[in-house]
Amino acid sequence: KVQLTKDGKEVKLTSVEGTRHVYTIADVKPQDQGVYKLTAKNKTSAEESTITLNVTAPLNITQPLTDINVLLGQTGVLSLTCDAFPVPKVTWFFNDTELKNSAKHKIEIKNNVFSLTVNKCDHPDVGVYRAVVDNGIDKTEQTAKLNVGVKPKVEAAKPANEQSCVIGQDTQISWKFSGIEKPVVTWLFNGQPLPTNERFQITETEDGTSTLSIKSAELTDKGVYTAK
Incomplete structure (x- = not known):
């Protein structure tokens, strides 16, 4: 009789080919690593040997x-x-x-x-x-x-926070930001992204000034513009 055990638990025999006994461990896992003991017995004697299985991934x-x-x-x-x-x-x-x-x-x-x-x-x-x-x-x-x-710093607005313009005229709103790196400025209108409109143009300068230009102002352009 031939028996293979690990930590006292028997490993299932897969097949026997003459004197060759095959044990297969499917889907090997880290816990399968360790020392296996092979015992061969007959009516008069018994032999033991150990096999160390190392698992790597x-x-x-x-x-x-x-x-x-x-x-x-x-x-x-x-x-x-x-x-x-x-x-x-x-x-x-x-x-x-x-x-x-x-x-x-x-x-x-x-x-x-x-x-x-x-x-x-x-x-x-x-x-x-x-x-x-x-x-x-x-x-x-x-x-x-x-x-x-560092967090971008808002410099003085140019012009003042509130401004007015005549319908049909062009106007500009500018804010200046400073930071260790040039800030990325996003403009909002009444809390929403600016409309996709050729009348709205945004320009930026190296000193951190972001300018929103509105061409031919309309009554619907009235509202709160935010540079974020």
Whole structure:
């Protein structure tokens, strides 16, 4: 009699070909890894041997690193999701300098999510972050950029917040915004996107001024215009 066991539980015999006994483990999982004991018995004697089964799985990045934009002083989190066995080790780098846990950087692993938290982001934190993923069987790396900005600041309006014009005449409304990077300005009319109309034209200058030009003003143009 031939018997294969693992942790005291018998493994089902698949087939016998003469003296060859075949055991098949379908859909191998990490928990199938371990030491298997093979016992062969007859009426007069018994023999035992052990077999070690190692289970591995290639790295599978299901959620890669992506670039993030963080406001000055806020927390930035870079993360990736990786399925693999053995569980991989992730080493983080910033501009090719290895990072360790500190007051500035927090490295975490939760299930198969590997994350790097950058606390109180400042301009020196801007750059390329790299995650090297290695489980001893497979190895890969991911990169992402962290950008730090500030909330756009609204400068004095040009002209005043309220203005009037004569029907049929052209008019303009301008606002100036400032920021570390040139802000993207969206104009609204009574809380809704501007109508698709050749009479409405938006121009921007390098100093951050966004101007809405209205040609041949009509009575229906009366309302609240918002630069966001």
